Amino acid sequence: MYLKNLIKEKIIKEFSEIFNTNPPDFVIEIPPQNFGDYSTNVAMISAKILKTSPLSIAKKLVESLKEDPDFKKVEVAGPGFINFELSPVLYANVVEKYFRKVEIPKVSSEKIQFEFVSANPTGPLTVGHGRQAIIGDILSRLNEAVGNKVVREYYFNDAGRQVKMLGHSTWIRYNELYGKHFEFGEDDYVATYLIDIAKEISEKYGDRYVNVWNDEIQSFFSSYSTAKIFEWIKKTLSKLNVPFDSYFSEQTLYTSGLTNEALEILRNRGYIYEKDGSVWFAVSKVLPSEEDRVIIRKNGDPTYFFSDIAYMLNKYRRGFDRVYYIWGADHHGYIPRMEAASKALGIPDGFFNVILHQFVTLKSGEEIVRMSKRHGEFVTLEDLIDAVGVDATRYFFAMMDPDTTLVFDVELAKSKKMDNPVYYVQYAHARISSLLKNATEKKIAFEDASLNSISKEERDLVRELDEFSDVVLNAVDQKKPQKLCNYAYSLSEKFHAYYTDHRIVDPENLEISRDRLKLCFAVKNVLEVTLSIIGVSAPEEM
RNA sequence: GCGCCCAUAGCUCAAUUGGAUAGAGCAACGGACUUCUAAUCCGUAGGUUGCAGGUUCAAUUCCUGCUGGGCGCGCCA
Numbered sequence: 091m092y093l094k095n096l097i098k099e100k101i102i103k104e105f106s107e108i109f110n111t112n113p114p115d116f117v118i119e120i121p122p123q124n125f126g127d128y129s130t131n132v133a134m135i136s137a138k139i140l141k142t143s144p145l146s147i148a149k150k151l152v153e154s155l156k157e158d159p160d161f162k163k164v165e166v167a168g169p170g171f172i173n174f175e176l177s178p179v180l181y182a183n184v185v186e187k188y189f190r191k192v193e194i195p196k197v198s199s200e201k202i203q204f205e206f207v208s209a210n211p212t213g214p215l216t217v218g219h220g221r222q223a224i225i226g227d228i229l230s231r232l233n234e235a236v237g238n239k240v241v242r243e244y245y246f247n248d249a250g251r252q253v254k255m256l257g258h259s260t261w262i263r264y265n266e267l268y269g270k271h272f273e274f275g276e277d278d279y280v281a282t283y284l285i286d287i288a289k290e291i292s293e294k295y296g297d298r299y300v301n302v303w304n305d306e307i308q309s310f311f312s313s314y315s316t317a318k319i320f321e322w323i324k325k326t327l328s329k330l331n332v333p334f335d336s337y338f339s340e341q342t343l344y345t346s347g348l349t350n351e352a353l354e355i356l357r358n359r360g361y362i363y364e365k366d367g368s369v370w371f372a373v374s375k376v377l378p379s380e381e382d383r384v385i386i387r388k389n390g391d392p393t394y395f396f397s398d399i400a401y402m403l404n405k406y407r408r409g410f411d412r413v414y415y416i417w418g419a420d421h422h423g424y425i426p427r428m429e430a431a432s433k434a435l436g437i438p439d440g441f442f443n444v445i446l447h448q449f450v451t452l453k454s455g456e457e458i459v460r461m462s463k464r465h466g467e468f469v470t471l472e473d474l475i476d477a478v479g480v481d482a483t484r485y486f487f488a489m490m491d492p493d494t495t496l497v498f499d500v501e502l503a504k505s506k507k508m509d510n511p512v513y514y515v516q517y518a519h520a521r522i523s524s525l526l527k528n529a530t531e532k533k534i535a536f537e538d539a540s541l542n543s544i545s546k547e548e549r550d551l552v553r554e555l556d557e558f559s560d561v562v563l564n565a566v567d568q569k570k571p572q573k574l575c576n577y578a579y580s581l582s583e584k585f586h587a588y589y590t591d592h593r594i595v596d597p598e599n600l601e602i603s604r605d606r607l608k609l610c611f612a613v614k615n616v617l618e619v620t621l622s623i624i625g626v627s628a629p630e631e632m
Numbered sequence: 633g634c635g636c637c638c639a640u641a642g643c644u645c646a647a648u649u650g651g652a653u654a655g656a657g658c659a660a661c662g663g664a665c666u667u668c669u670a671a672u673c674c675g676u677a678g679g680u681u682g683c684a685g686g687u688u689c690a691a692u693u694c695c696u697g698c699u700g701g702g703c704g705c706g707c708c709a
Contacts, residue, residue, distance in 0.1 A: 119648060131651060134689065144689065168652050169689055210709080252709080277708090368707060379635095384707040394709055422636050423704045448637065449702075490645080493637060495702060497644080509658065510671085517671050528668050560648070568649075576646065576656095583656080590664090590673040632671070 091195075091559040092184050094118040096160070097128055097174060104154050105132065109140060109147075120553055126163065126173030127553065133170040144170025181552050182541035188555050188612035192619045194562055196237030201409060204230050206416035207327070207334075208245040211316040212256045213281060215326050215471040217498060218418060218450045223471075224487035224625075225447055226416045227332040228571040231623045236566050241410070242333065245401065247340040247394075248316045255279060256319075257312030261303065263288035264311070268300045287318050326472045330480060331625050340397050349392065349400040352435065353385075356399070361434045371399070376430035383427055399431045406437050414443045422446055445569055447492035453499045469500060477504045481626045485512035488624050489575035511579055515621065516629050518582035521589060522614040523630040528595045529607050536611070539604035547591065548609060551584050558616050562623070571624070578620045585613050 097118050105113045116132035133148035140147060148166040155164045155172075163175035187193075206226030207219050215223075230240045247253070259279040262272045267288055274280055291299070291314060299307055327334065343349050353369075356362050361372045369386035385396035405413045417424070425444050432442040452469055475483050482503070489511065490496045529536065544552070557577065565573035593599075594606045621628045 117648080117651085119651080122652060125652070129652085131690095134651080137689075171652065247709090250709090366707090370707095381705090387707045389707090391707085393707060395707095419637065419703050421704085421709085424709090425636085446637075451702095491638095494645090495638070499644095511657075513671050514657090517669080521669060521672085525668060532668095557648075564648075572646090573648090579656080580646090586672055587674090589668085590670095593668070595668050632669075 091556060092187060093176065093180060093553065093556050094128065094560070096180070097130070097176075100155065100158060100160070101130060101132055101151065101172075104151055105136075108150055108154065109136075111139070114139060120557075121171070121173060125167060125171070126165070127176050127549065129167075129171045129173045131171060133166075133172060137170070148172050178542070178544050181544050181549055184552055184556050185541055185609050185612050188558075188615055189608055192558065192615045194235045194559055194619075197563065198233075199237050199239070200411035201239045201241075202233055203241045203243055203405060203408075203410045203413040204233075204416065205243045205245055205405075205413065207332075209323065210247050210250075210252055211319040211323060212252055212279060213319060214283060214322050217452060217469060217471055217474055220330065220471040220474065220483065221447060221450050221487045221492075221496060222416055222418065223327060223330055223332045224484055225445070225492055225571055227330075228488055228574070228624060229414070229416075229445070229566075229569055231625065232562065232566045232571070232574075235562060235623060241335045244334045244337045245340065246320075246337065247397075248313075248320070249341045252277075253312050253316055254308065256284075256315050257308055257310075260284045260287050260291070260315045261299065261307065261311045264291055265300055267292050268297055270301055284315065287315050290318070322472070326470075326475070329472070329475055330483065338401075340401070343397050343400040343404065344392075348404055349396060352400040352403045353396075355403075355436075356434055359434060359436070371395070371427075371431065371434070373427045373430040376433045377426050380426045380430065395427065395431075398428065399435070402428065402432055402437065402442065403435055406435070406441060410441070412441055412443060414445055416445045416447065419446050419448045445492065448495045450496045450498055453497055453501075474498075474500075474503070481516070482510055482512050484625050485510075485515075485575060488571045491570060491572050511575070512626060513632075514586075515578045515582045515617065516627070517632055518585045519614060519617045519621070519628045520630060520632040522585070522610045522617075525594050525607065525610055526614070529603070532595060532597055534595065534597070534600065534603055534607065536604040536607040539608040541605045541608065544605070547588050548606075551588055551609065551613065554581050554584050555612060555616055558620070574620055574624050578617060578624070581613065581617060581620070585610075 101116075101118075102113060113132050113136050116130055116135045118128050118130050120127075121129040133151065134144040136147060137144045145166065148170045152164050152166055152172060155161060155174075158164075160177050160180060161174055162177050163173075165173055167173050204226050206222050207215070209215060209219055226242065230242050233240045255275065255277050256279055259274065259281075262274060262278070263284045265272055266285075291311075299311075353362065356371060361375055363370050363372060367388040368384045370382045371385050372382050373380045374382050383395055384393055385399065386392050402413075415428075422444075428444075429442060433439075477500075478486075486498070486503075487496075561573055561577040565571065592606060594603065594610060596603050618628045
């Protein structure tokens with residue numbers, strides 16, 4: 091970013107002096123091999139507004155840019171690209187900066203909320219939740235890194251109909267322990283993990299609930315089950331290093347009166363009507379192509395959409411500048427009605443945002459593993475973490491674009507043979523750590539190394555280093571965690587190649603050793619920060 | 633039928649949101665450890681970027697229409 095910015099500023103200055111106007115948005119990029127260190131498309135982009143050919147614009151610019159001592163070479167190429175070769179001094183400066191400290195520009199200072207996972211406590215987290223947890227956590231870390239204040243929130247319901255079913259199901263499992271058989275209801279949870287909870291209840295409370303069922307017992311089994319499952323969920327999340335700042339209960343929206351307040355606001359603004367004994371929210375009044383939705387059923391029970399509306403109001407009143415809902419692709423149909431609710435409540439555009447991610451499919455060898463919470467046939471997130479480790483779990487979820495379906499081969503992931511890109515990156519870090527240790531043992535101090543002469547491979551490495559903050563800003567902007575993984579991999583790749591070709595610590599060649607060590611140290615710093623945003627450890631040795 | 637997402641090497645994925653010659657890993661083949669960690673490196677081979685148009689100096693990227701796959705279209709979440 092230092093080098094690109096420097097070039098950009100110089101171009102803008104020359105451009106406006108020569109053409110008496112500022113250039114349109116243009117880019118500085120690292121071109122393919124043999125086109126110099128950096129290149130720009132400024133001449134081609136501005137051909138239209140200057141009503142001249144790109145080549146003549148480029149030639150004029152090059153004439154004056156050539157005079158700048160920071161550039162070793164400036165030339166026009168192809169249809170009007172301008173290619174730059176930089177003076178070695180600039181490279182030395184960049185290494186010095188990253189050697190001292192890896193700084194991420196603080197470009198924003200908004201208060202942002204990410205709400206994700208938000209699984210109701212009716213079963214252990216699945217692999218799909220894992221993907222969501224990692225996407226949410228990394229986007230949170232990224233936003234914090236660029237200066238935003240972030241709240242990670244988990245929204246849950248522990249008092250609804252599902253929870254009743256859950257309690258009933260645990261009670262059936264509990265009775266089974268005593269040889270009493272009851273049929274599962276249609277919406278009950280047949281899942282076997284409830285047996286563990288049933289056993290625990292049996293151990294603690296004996297047989298006092300066998301064959302008896304009433305409201306009190308219902309509520310006891312429900313709250314015992316959900317509390318236990320929530321314990322599992324929190325344990326899994328903490329194992330994954332996904333720290334939530336707040337767990338938000340749906341019920342509080344009712345007890346605090348916010349649901350009623352939201353209803354009144356919508357009613358006053360004319361978005362509420364009654365039909366067939368139910369209360370409706372007029373989605374179509376905001377988005378004509380959408381259908382209206384029930385928020386209070388005939389029997390007086392609210393739908394989830396009702397509390398979701400109140401929840402949005404709650405988020406808005408808490409003073410967030412923007413909120414993000416991270417949802418699985420199956421929820422996309424829910425977006426329009428939420429958008430409508432946001433508008434109907436008078437919440438400004440841009441506040442409500444959704445990040446969708448596609449599904450995770452589990453594959454075991456050639457066999458597709460079905461996932462169903464109700465039927466208990468699934469590999470839990472916990473299982474996956476135990477099998478492949480936290481670092482690999484995080485990295486694997488992070489490295490895929492949220493927009494693409496992720497096929498996770500369980501057998502492959504469990505196998506120790508698996509070629510794991512996370513190791514590749516960590517290995518680069520460990521190698522550098524080992525170099526530094528080596529240097530310390532040989533008492534080679536490199537803090538003051540000047541990097542007067544810098545080779546082609548080293549310049550490649552430095553340019554990759556200098557991409558770091560651009561990558562971060564890009565990932566934040568596009569909400570794509572995988573950008574970080576791609577970058578970490580690519581930086582590691584360049585380092586490994588460099589390492590193989592160059593002897594870093596060489597007491598016979600102190601001058602060169604110092605330069606190389608300093609460069610490696612800078613690489614290590616950047617790797618460390620990148621890995622820390624991904625949430626993966628940067629080991630000193632492997 | 634309508635809506636959202638995806639399609640790039642045999643497989644899993646990149647490609648600096650429109651840039652020059654589309655890149656890695658795995659799988660295949662051939663090389664490099666008496667030398668700082670071989671969990672590494674170097675080389676060979678592998679492509680009509682699903683198809684057809686369009687936009688412009690320039691398209692894997694943007695637009696339109698197809699084809700194929702995933703998901704959704706409940707007073708379920």
